[in-house]
């Protein structure tokens with residue numbers, strides 16, 4: 001199972017980025033091989049629709065699960081349609097969140113915020 | 121050189137709440153026959169002052185892509201192309217996020233399978249009406265839409281189609297692309313500035329934008345305190361013309377909070393804005409006018 005996590009830094013001990021679409025990096029952690037890969041989030045700097053593009057990256061890497069503190073409606077739509085489950089992360093590091101998730105301690109994320117469109 | 125009979129003046133501010141709408145509404149009202157265009161399509165409020173009698177309403181639509189899943193082979197070219205992230209490839213077929221789409225038409229052009237056609241989608245409405253001698257054009261973008269630019273384009277077309285008279289364009293606050301669209305055809309940009317330090321930063325950004333477009337511009341300092349103020353220093357430093365200083369005024373504020381057009385309510389304000397209008401004409405058209 002592949003778990004994706006939005007991160008501030010390329011570090012398993014880094015904390016999670018509060019924004020999914022604008023996170024600088026994603027960690028893709030494969031719980032079967034116990035290997036992780038850090039990927040730069042090219043969506044972070046796009047002017048609009050970052051959530052959609054970020055969700056696309058998650059699906060391109062064939063992740064099954066996303067652990068994130070927050071997620072926008074559009075990103076959630078992409079992830080749901082692509083059968084990626086979204087769980088609400090807890091405070092703490094990426095490593096702690098993976099452990100918590102595998103122990104079944106995290107719940108599905110239920111509220112998704114609406115997009116912050118540009119143009120203002 | 122612009123002609124006073126059909127000069128186009130764009131009224132801008134770095135942020136909301138500087139009195140930009142009050143200035144544009146009152147200038148249009150004092151100008152005799154004029155056109156007022158509210159390009160702040162996300163939060164139009166000029167019509168609240170004018171309370172125009174509406175003569176026409178039209179919807180503004182844009183073209184968005186529709187994907188024929190049977191023809192599409194999932195090559196992903198459209199998704200990679202879309203700069204606005206309005207397309208995502210899910211289970212090997214693109215999905216359109218209509219509210220993100222900027223209707224550039226690119227995906228339709230490049231699809232090798234000719235699987236993309238277009239469909240109209242309404243993003244807002246435009247109302248046109250009259251209040252006294254003022255033709256009032258208001259656009260309103262539906263909530264959550266990506267961009268108000270198509271509405272602003274149509275508004276400006278509609279405003280320009282009128283008889284020869286001065287046009288006042290009430291621009292959106294800030295310095296985003298909607299502002300650029302609003303000032304594109306203006307003869308002159310009028311910057312309404314609030315003399316706070318916080319206001320200066322935003323002021324500088326609009327000023328730079330106006331310079332980028334090579335527009336002539338001048339400043340109205342609003343809510344001026346007694347004594348010097350940082351906005352004035354900025355203008356002096358950069359050689360920007362100050363057309364008028366409107367002192368901090370409780371009564372004007374009170375009239376505005378009741379959505380009343382000050383120049384129609386009181387002779388004092390009629391004179392005050394007539395004077396500003398006169399200065400504006402001289403500045404825009406470089407002509408001397410007798411205006412009472």
Ligand code: SF4
Pocket residue numbers: 187191192193194195196197198199214230231232233234235236
């Ligand atoms: S470019 Fe055309 S064929 Fe390719 S994914 Fe897009 S719609 Fe499908």
Ligand code: SF4
Pocket residue numbers: 184185201202203204205206207220221222223224225226227228
């Ligand atoms: S029309 Fe342009 S903005 Fe809209 S989906 Fe196609 S490429 Fe993206």
